[in-house]
Amino acid sequence: MTHVHIPPVRTLVFVWLALICFTGLTSAVSYLELGWGNIVVALLIAVTKASLVAWIFMGVRYVTTLTKLFVVAGLVWLAIMILLTASDYNTRNWDYRPAPWSSAKSVGGSH
Amino acid sequence: MDASTLGMWTFLITEVLFFGGMFAAYAVYRNMYPQAFASTSVYMNVILGGTNTAVLICSSLTMALSVRAAQLSNRRHLMLFLVLTMIFGATFLVIKGFEYHDKWVEHLVPGFNFRYDEFPKYAHNAQILFFLYFCMTGMHALHMIVGLGLLSYLLVQAGRRMYSANYFAPVEMIGLYWHFVDVVWIFLFPLLYLIGHRR
Numbered sequence: 001m002t003h004v005h006i007p008p009v010r011t012l013v014f015v016w017l018a019l020i021c022f023t024g025l026t027s028a029v030s031y032l033e034l035g036w037g038n039i040v041v042a043l044l045i046a047v048t049k050a051s052l053v054a055w056i057f058m059g060v061r062y063v064t065t066l067t068k069l070f071v072v073a074g075l076v077w078l079a080i081m082i083l084l085t086a087s088d089y090n091t092r093n094w095d096y097r098p099a100p101w102s103s104a105k106s107v108g109g110s111h
Numbered sequence: 112m113d114a115s116t117l118g119m120w121t122f123l124i125t126e127v128l129f130f131g132g133m134f135a136a137y138a139v140y141r142n143m144y145p146q147a148f149a150s151t152s153v154y155m156n157v158i159l160g161g162t163n164t165a166v167l168i169c170s171s172l173t174m175a176l177s178v179r180a181a182q183l184s185n186r187r188h189l190m191l192f193l194v195l196t197m198i199f200g201a202t203f204l205v206i207k208g209f210e211y212h213d214k215w216v217e218h219l220v221p222g223f224n225f226r227y228d229e230f231p232k233y234a235h236n237a238q239i240l241f242f243l244y245f246c247m248t249g250m251h252a253l254h255m256i257v258g259l260g261l262l263s264y265l266l267v268q269a270g271r272r273m274y275s276a277n278y279f280a281p282v283e284m285i286g287l288y289w290h291f292v293d294v295v296w297i298f299l300f301p302l303l304y305l306i307g308h309r310r
Contacts, residue, residue, distance in 0.1 A: 004112070004276075006182045007175070016172040023164045023300070027157060030305035042301035050294045057175045058290045059283075067117045074124030078131045085135045089142070 005062040015056045022049050112280055119284045123291050130295050133247050137302060140239045147236035149307025151244075153229070154219055156210055160304040163206050164296060170199030171293045177265075178286045181279035186269060189282070193266045196289065200259050207252055211245075220245070244303050251299060254292045261285045 026045040030038060054060045060071055141148045173195040180188035218226035221242045227234035265282055268274065274282055 004182060006179060009176070009179070012172060012175045012179070016168060019168040019171075020165055023161060023168065026301050027161050027305065030301070031309075038305075042305060046298050046301055049297045053171060053290050053294050053297070057171050057293075058287055063116055063120075064113050067113070067120055070117060070120050070124065074120075074127050077124070078127055081128065081131055082135045082138060086138060086142070089139050 005059070007056065007059070011056060015052050018052060019049055112283075115280050115284055116287075119287050123287065126291060130247070130250070133243065133250070134298070134302075137243050137247070140236075140243070141306070144233075144236040144239065147230075147233035148240050150230045150233045151237050151240045152305065152307040152309050154214075154217060155304040155309070156213065157304050157309060159206055159210050160300055163203050164300045166199050166203045166206070167293045167296050170196050170203070171290050173199060174286050174289045178279065178283050181269075181274045181282040182276055184275040186272060186274070189269050189274060190266060193262055193269060197259055197262050197266070200255055200262070200289075204252060204255055204259075207248065214241070214245075240303075240306075247299055247303065251292065251295055254295070258285075258289050258292055261288065 022045050026042055029041050029045075032038070034041065054071070060068060173192045177189055177192035177196060180186075180192055214220055215224065218224045219241050221238040225234075225238055225241065227237055230237065262285065265274075265285055268281070
């Protein structure tokens with residue numbers, strides 16, 4: 001029989017408060033002009049919020065090492081899916097433009 | 112308890128990859144058409160979206176408190192917090208319904224009545240964002256509806272004195288599911304509502 005961890009109310013309320021504050025923060029920051037920084041900050045805040053929910057509310061902190069490994073493996077697979085999809089799209093020339101020396105005028109012309 | 116936790120997380124990983132596919136599509140198209148995607152933020156209601164984020168966070172707190180009450184064999188608190196969680200969940204869906212209605216009135220439903228008169232040059236590519244918006248928030252809302260069904264089951268079982276410190280696995284597992292749905296929304300809010308300029 002494993003030990004059941006009962007989180008203190010104080011911890012749960014603190015996480016709730018932090019999540020609410022981060023929601024306000026991400027909304028506020030989105031009004032600033034940061035260029036690439038906007039998406040980076042938005043994702044950093046979202047990942048922080050998700051980690052708080054997983055770590056405390058979902059109790060990942062208290063589960064067995066095997067379950068922790070499963071959680072991390074899930075995130076690794078998610079990363080593989082997104083990274084390989086992105087690398088595929090970013091290394092293909094979807095937008096066909098005739099080379100400057102070619103006489104082709106139409107987009108996507110036949111060879 | 113360890114076995115059911117592991118099994119539940121395995122299921123949640125399949126859910127992560129299910130939603131992950133849509134997030135991958137989002138990443139690809141946002142990278143392709145950044146300006147068109149940014150133009151859609153003018154039509155997103157940040158007040159309603161932000162309120163819904165807060166509502167879901169509150170529901171996650173009450174869900175965590177439900178599990179805690181079950182662990183402490185406090186049936187009254189368990190039922191109270193389950194009802195509160197359901198009220199927050201239903202509030203989320205009602206607000207989402209109002210947002211969908213606004214999108215319909217503003218002709219922003221791709222395939223049905225899409226019109227993008229303000230930024231005609233983005234009309235074609237902005238549709239992709241609205242398509243993703245309805246797919247992702249729609250699947251998320253479906254998960255919320257399933258969650259409300261599961262919570263009503265817990266409430267009935269709690270009423271029958273089924274849960275105590277000796278047995279509360281269903282409360283904890285459905286709690287994991289509910290928190291997962293909250294995590295999905297935590298990513299949807301900034302990615303769908305906070306892309307570009309707003310009025």
